[in-house]
Amino acid sequence: MADFGVYVHIPFCASKCEYCAFATWTDRGHLVGQYLDALTTEIERAVVEGMPVAQTIFVGGGTPTLVPGAALADVIGSIPATSDAEITVECNPDDVTRELMETYRSGGVNRISLGVQSMSAHVLASLGRTHDQRNVATAIEAIKASGMPSFNLDLIYGAAGESIGDWRRTVEEALAFDPPHISAYGLTVEAGTPLAAQPDRHPDDDDQADKYELVDDLLAAAGLANYEVSNWARPGHESRHNFLYWDQADYRGFGCAAHSHASGRRWWNVRTPDRYIEMIDRGDPVEAASETLDDETQQFEGLQLALRTRDGVRREAFDEPTLELLTDWVVPHPTDGDRVVLTRAGRLMANEISLRFR
Ligand SMILES: C[S@@+](CC[C@H](N)C(=O)[O-])C[C@H]1O[C@@H](n2cnc3c(N)ncnc32)[C@H](O)[C@@H]1O
Ligand code: SF4
DSSP states (O other), X not given: OOOEEEEEEEOBOSSOOTTXXXXXXXXXXXXXXXXXXXXXXXXXXXXXXXXXXXXXXXXXESOGGGSOHHHHHHHHHXXXXXXXXXXXXXXXXXXXXXXXXXXXXXXXXOEEEEEEEOSOHHHHHHHTOOSOTHHHHHHHHHHHHTTOSEEEEEEEEOOTTOOHHXXXXXXXXXXXXXXXXXXXEEOOOXXXXXXXXXXXXXXXXXXXXXXXXXXXXXXXXXXXXXXXXXXXXXXXXSOHHHHHHXXXXXXXXXXXXXXXXXXXXXXXEOSSHHHHHHHHHHTOOOEEEEEEOOHHXXXXXXXXXXXXXXXXXXXXXXXXXXXXXXXXXXXXXXXXTTEEEEOHHHHTTHHHHHXXXX
8 A cells, every 4th residue: 555644734823933834823713613514524535535644733823723623623623544553643842741641542643743942931932932942841741641652843043143052952952751762854945934024133054063063962962863964763653744755755734825746746735724714615626726837847856855864865866976076964874885875074065966966
């Protein structure tokens, strides 16, 4: 059976972070009930149309913890999934309680992704976050006490005012919680965000490279292996949902602005929750637009995604003379002579190196 995954978008946030370009709203709380009903309807329709059984489900946002846990569990329960499916919910540290985690557990959720970002109050303020880093410990205790089999901590490096010492403390404090998985992202300036309008607060490439090397050293020393440029895990805790995207498998996104992919065709839903609810209620399709990738683009994207992972790409993806020029960045796979992988310095240059495929 080919891999298939489901993404569910929850577009509500308590406040908008300065760097965030995701489709989220802070003034649509009154729509939560109708939105969850619309999600259930969209899922039911897809099931009737023969949607495959999911091996992974990822509920992201936005802030899924802003909607009632039992109602979210019902939405998840309406998605046909294998008995061993990986089911992840993205959580904000401020909202995580043991009761909520137990509700998720009874709804089949087996993985939490917690938006920690930083353990330093002034860095959180600089990112425009409202959560309190002191709540991270309480949230992780609740996750563990509920018997959740796996969890991830999301971290961001490169905010204005973050020193290398601040970042080291963030990573060390995150590691003290013994997480099985960490995603660490360099702060990215997204067009149209408040951060984009403040060039003096934009991250510095060299500073971000130093912070990347530091996090990689600290995580590796703690037994979390890098398995994709921005992702580290203990063996067996790699995100199966992530791999589904990187392997260009089929996935279906539900909710406003959610993206789907099937055999080279990508499509995405209407962007606002208001319009999404309205169209579902009328029985209209919620697809806003689509694109079909030609074979060449599909192949290039596949290589680009694979190069970022620890499996790398087949050696013949590059010309031999190019490989000789790239020896600091691209090296033979440690166990598979037919493949090549990025070095750590190469991981920092993954996009540039992708431009060198033959
Ligand atoms: C879609 S967000 C939603 C998670 C949750 N609402 C939160 O913010 O904690 C998923 C993750 O993407 C990362 N992220 C979002 N925007 C980013 C940006 N501009 N640069 C770097 N990382 C970003 C953050 O680490 C965040 O936890
Ligand atoms: S980063 Fe997360 S909490 Fe902040 S606005 Fe974006 S989705 Fe909402």
